[in-house]
Amino acid sequence: MKNSRTALFAVLAGVVLAGCSSTTEAATTETPSEFADLAASPACTELRAENPDLAGKTLTNAINPYTPGYETINPENPSEYQGFDIDLGNALGACLGFKNDYLSVGFSELIPTVASGQADWIISNLYATEERAAGGVDFISYSKVFDGILVAKDNPKNITGIDTSLCGLTVALNKGYVEVPLVEAVGPECVATGLKAPTVSLFDSSADCTQAVLAGRADAYMNDINTVNAFVAEHPDELASAETVMLDYTIGIGVPQGDHQFRDAIQAALTEVQASGLQDELAAKWKLSENAVAAPTILSVG
């Protein structure tokens, strides 16, 4: 009796120790040879010479890995991350001489995580807005934003965009995404025409939002068009994409506010990535057919 108890505690202790021994976060997915051409380019060679303190370092990339195509874990090997943003981050790292590891945080925690120094930068399909920059980061743009509207097959509610066609309907959205204020802004227009404002249902991940549409709890879900297309491809008999809307935003890389040397290095490396056509290649690789390169301009409020 006493022995069996001791044994049980021993097993439990073993379990805990096993847990301790595996505290590493998902490992880096970069393959050194993949971006060898880029790294060997004169521009990158020069940038590495100008930024010797980045050489050989491992930077922590804060990500919110719930957007298929941009960043998710690799289902075949869940300890790796994959997607367009992951590759882009590795390309920039190859150009500047650093490697990446990752910190997977809640979407709303992305900026506080970098602002507090828990991570070094963000490449996570994050739209660059002034409000977000005010949280303590500078943005370097890399893509334009096209949103798709995910609806039930055949668009039974005739949704035509982020407009009064949403009146009285329920829209599923990711917590903290830029679409939230855009949809909310439609409310007064609806009320003015005697209709009810749209109801916004907020979720943590795009998978949760899509489930809401599949379950009939929401009439529409808005996110990046490529993400929406991926969900439609997965459920072709149940879902459709109603409309593509171009939003007045760009997707940006977040770096700590005030660290201008790092920001400028990233901007220069990104310029080279775009000039070499690598960004288009990566978009094609991840089937981001609606990805349009945005010039690497800087958004800073600091």
Added chain:
Amino acid sequence: MDKFLHYLTLPWLIDGMLFTLQLTLYGFTGGLFLGVLLAALQLTRSRALTAIGRTYVVIYRGTPLILQLVFVFTALPHIGITLPPVAAGSVALAMNEAVFISEILRSGIKGVDPGQSLAGRALGLEPRKLMRRVIAPQAFRSMVPALGNEFISTMKNSALASVIAVPELTLRTQQLASSTFDYFSIYFATAVMYLALTAVLSIIQLLLEDALNLDRANRSLLSRLDFRRRTTTPTPVVTPVVPAGPQVERQEIGDTVLDIRDLHKAYGANQVLNGITMSARQGEVIALLGPSGSGKSTLLRTINHLESVDTGTIRIAGQTLGYDESGMPLPEGRIAKARIDAGVGMVFQHFNLFNHMTVRENIAAPLRWIQRLGKEEAAERADALLSQVGLADKADTLPHRLSGGQQQRVGIARALAARPRILLLDEPTSALDPELVAEVLGVIRGLAHHHGLTMIIATHQLRFALEVADRAVFMAGGVVVEEGSADQVINRPQDPATARFVNAMQLAAG
């Protein structure tokens, strides 16, 4: 189903389960340490410390855990404290759990019968020992189910650490669901994993409860797990009323050992003792009579300073108890020492035996803790006293298995163990069924006028008082109304209040 099994056995998710377990253990263990501290803060007499404790409780109970997690992870770095995710998650969980655990601890401690503490103090246990030896063991037993619950609740709460990058089960589930579109099979697999963890924790809780179960006797864990009910056949209680102790020559009454002067004591506006003056001599037996609420119990408790007094003095063998030379109250630790030196034993109306110890241990353990007797000597003295009160065969029994009369005889044996010079008996038979009164009175009768023991007995048993008491003191309204020989006060009362009381008692006794 295939996918479900695939995810159920996916090493990456199982690894996430270990993070969940790790976070739970760190959070709970840390919470336990902080919770003990927090409960202690709130149970001290210091108002400032209590206020600090309460403030912490209000803040941490009143804010969402998710904000606390984000705070530890992303706000503390701004003041130079950067914790990695697992550490940040553990710290935040521990700080949150501390509040709930401290409340469980407090309710457990407060739930222990105050009589236990009273009995421990009367024996001379200092506060820390009292907590460790008497209160905490009993409180802990009652807290195990609530703590088990809190452990599981910690595990569920640990899922929120997914927002600060702790790679635990929920985070990995969400990541996997987002990358594969296999939404339901993943969530079901995760649910099964959480259930498995909960089952393990529940089994640990059951094992712990089993180990702490005082009534367990020799039942194995297996017998607990099979659900057949076992009926424990109660042993018939056959207790011959044994005349207590060897018959010793009746001893003469000696000098004054207890001197009480002009004692006043009030609880708020309620004046309980209103100028009591009385004394007792060595070997004297005094019956303290009076209606309920007349202040008898309070008077007895002020004698060994279980209650403080407002004004007046109590001297035992010339020494005051509970105050220094200048009349300032002593700290409880020094009062405990003074009680031992004064040699005052106490028997309570509700026995107040230590419920978590056998009958022998009730007597022997305080001898070891307080009088520093060796293990064997203490056990021998306990056995001798148990024979004296006719309970030698009950030495290994737990108090709650004894009849009230038997418990009270153990209570008397315990009070005698340290060989007191004064024995205070606070209505020793009032809580007993009528047929059990005689055996207890028999024991007390056997003690009277032997060994030079001074006894003050608060009682309603007039016939008994007549038989054993040298003197009777009749109290009403917090004053001594009448005192004299027992025969005089009971059979020929001078004061109308005494007469009324005596009549009422005799009518009730039939």
